[in-house]
Amino acid sequence: MYVLYHAWRSSASRRVRLCLAEKGLAFESRLIDLARMEHHAPAFLKLNPNGVIPLLVLADGRSLYESGTICEYIDETHPEPPLRPADAFGRAAMRNWIRHVDGLIGNLIVFNWAHSMAKVATQWSDAELAEKLKNVPSKERREAWLRTARKPYTEEERAEARDKLTVGLLDRMEAMLAAGARGHGARDEGVWLLGARYSIADIAAVPFIKRLDEEIAPHEITAAKHPRVHAWWQAIQARPAFAAARIGPFSET
Amino acid sequence: MYVLYHAWRSSASRRVRLCLAEKGLAFESRLIDLARMEHHAPAFLKLNPNGVIPLLVLADGRSLYESGTICEYIDETHPEPPLRPADAFGRAAMRNWIRHVDGLIGNLIVFNWAHSMAKVATQWSDAELAEKLKNVPSKERREAWLRTARKPYTEEERAEARDKLTVGLLDRMEAMLAAGARGHGARDEGVWLLGARYSIADIAAVPFIKRLDEEIAPHEITAAKHPRVHAWWQAIQARPAFAAARIGPFSET
Numbered sequence: 220m221y222v223l224y225h226a227w228r229s230s231a232s233r234r235v236r237l238c239l240a241e242k243g244l245a246f247e248s249r250l251i252d253l254a255r256m257e258h259h260a261p262a263f264l265k266l267n268p269n270g271v272i273p274l275l276v277l278a279d280g281r282s283l284y285e286s287g288t289i290c291e292y293i294d295e296t297h298p299e300p301p302l303r304p305a306d307a308f309g310r311a312a313m314r315n316w317i318r319h320v321d322g323l324i325g326n327l328i329v330f331n332w333a334h335s336m337a338k339v340a341t342q343w344s345d346a347e348l349a350e351k352l353k354n355v356p357s358k359e360r361r362e363a364w365l366r367t368a369r370k371p372y373t374e375e376e377r378a379e380a381r382d383k384l385t386v387g388l389l390d391r392m393e394a395m396l397a398a399g400a401r402g403h404g405a406r407d408e409g410v411w412l413l414g415a416r417y418s419i420a421d422i423a424a425v426p427f428i429k430r431l432d433e434e435i436a437p438h439e440i441t442a443a444k445h446p447r448v449h450a451w452w453q454a455i456q457a458r459p460a461f462a463a464a465r466i467g468p469f470s471e472t
Numbered sequence: 473m474y475v476l477y478h479a480w481r482s483s484a485s486r487r488v489r490l491c492l493a494e495k496g497l498a499f500e501s502r503l504i505d506l507a508r509m510e511h512h513a514p515a516f517l518k519l520n521p522n523g524v525i526p527l528l529v530l531a532d533g534r535s536l537y538e539s540g541t542i543c544e545y546i547d548e549t550h551p552e553p554p555l556r557p558a559d560a561f562g563r564a565a566m567r568n569w570i571r572h573v574d575g576l577i578g579n580l581i582v583f584n585w586a587h588s589m590a591k592v593a594t595q596w597s598d599a600e601l602a603e604k605l606k607n608v609p610s611k612e613r614r615e616a617w618l619r620t621a622r623k624p625y626t627e628e629e630r631a632e633a634r635d636k637l638t639v640g641l642l643d644r645m646e647a648m649l650a651a652g653a654r655g656h657g658a659r660d661e662g663v664w665l666l667g668a669r670y671s672i673a674d675i676a677a678v679p680f681i682k683r684l685d686e687e688i689a690p691h692e693i694t695a696a697k698h699p700r701v702h703a704w705w706q707a708i709q710a711r712p713a714f715a716a717a718r719i720g721p722f723s724e725t
Contacts, residue, residue, distance in 0.1 A: 277561075281561060283561070283568075284568065285567075285568050285571065288567045288568050289564070291563075291564065291567070292560050292563075295563065307545050307549050308530075308534060308536070308545065310544075310545075310548065311541045311542070311545040312536075314540075314541045314544070315537065315541050318538065318541075
């Protein structure tokens with residue numbers, strides 16, 4: 220059985236749980252507390268020197284990181300039901316889309332880290348903060364921790380991040396879903412981001428849309444503003460895998 | 473036949489040309505002048521709204537961007553000779569490696585843009601520079617253009633970038649090649665980054681190693697410092713595809 224190192228609220232972890240749920244695959248859950256920086260602690264770095272979750276440990280002890288890579292690996296090794304387009308061009312489009320969504324994560328962090336991460340980080344003394352920042356490998360994440368601990372993002376910065384998510388994600392998804400509908404006809408077949416087949420491209424967007432819908436820009440995910448994204452989001456939440464993956468509200472989980 | 477929009481010195485373009493050469497695939501060459509920002513000009517944005525090269529246009533008119541994605545697409549549609557590991561875990565490792573190398577591109581730019589890009593950019597008036605920066609979509613690239621045009625990277629910054637490339641690329645490659653040698657035995661089978669089979673993982677590193685070897689850190693690519701990378705680099709340059717892909721010196725091409 221798989222062992223999954225993850226966190227309930229981590230966007231990348233949510234993708235992998237959703238992928239496993241769609242495949243009906245069980246896993247042994249090992250929770251990592253991001254606010255306590257367990258992913259940068261020696262015990263976890265021994266498992267994944269890159270210090271990121273999710274980490275999927277296979278039955279033979281080898282392990283994989285990066286949610287997009289993990290999901291594609293799961294689909295290659297457990298082909299049913301398929302979660303990738305049947306053609307090479309579609310798979311290429313899927314990979315570029317995942318990469319594009321990944322590139323927007325900084326805008327999500329502006330909102331996501333203001334919750335439980337901030338609760339913990341604002342309590343650190345200056346000495347504790349300095350000590351903790353030493354363990355964070357990337358410059359972007361060090362900056363995000365510093366902001367979360369000491370200098371919350373301004374309304375202007377939040378507005379800018381919201382705009383980038385609206386244009387980079389919602390507007391693009393609306394266009395992709397419109398193209399899919401033109402190509403595939405009947406609406407009740409389900410229209411997904413890459414056309415008729417639900418895929419890892421859809422999975423990649425789910426943790427973002429969840430947060431946009433519950434806090435960041437609920438007014439944008441409506442039949443009036445982004446009708447196709449709105450319908451897509453209803454269809455996503457109706458899937459049994461969505462409940463199984465425990466993609467709950469940020470304020471509670 | 474493929475149409476490839478590319479530049480001789482662009483690292484991502486070099487990867488795709490190398491991949492095409494390994495497959496023995498011809499392409500119609502369309503050069504994009506990066507120093508003149510042709511990739512951000514309306515004519516090219518009509519072809520690729522993302523404003524990046526290389527862009528591979530297929531026979532049916534559809535097109536693909538992102539060098540890693542393009543190379544994998546080429547391998548999926550032209551399987552011989554194979555340029556991906558035969559197993560799913562190996563393909564996952566390949567994708568994570570490409571992503572890791574992509575993440576180092578900022579360190580390469582510090583050196584690469586000091587050549588022909590700087591020659592052009594330092595001539596722009598302040599008004600021209602401001603006008604040109606408007607067309608650059610990413611913050612990182614706007615910063616890189618600004619530095620190239622007005623405030624060349626300091627020796628300290630160059631040293632930092634060199635270190636990141638040494639640790640993130642050369643040291644990691646040395647370890648990967650050592651692991652491959654342990655797993656596969658006979659040295660004369662060829663030991664590549666993911667083991668016995670030359671793959672897109674090797675291709676992804678080539679444009680970086682070329683620049684490290686010719687300018688950035690030639691003293692590191694030696695039998696004394698990184699013996700396995702040194703041998704790998706000799707083997708890479710001996711491949712007929714290397715010559716066909718025209719990965720020439722930066723000062724001349």
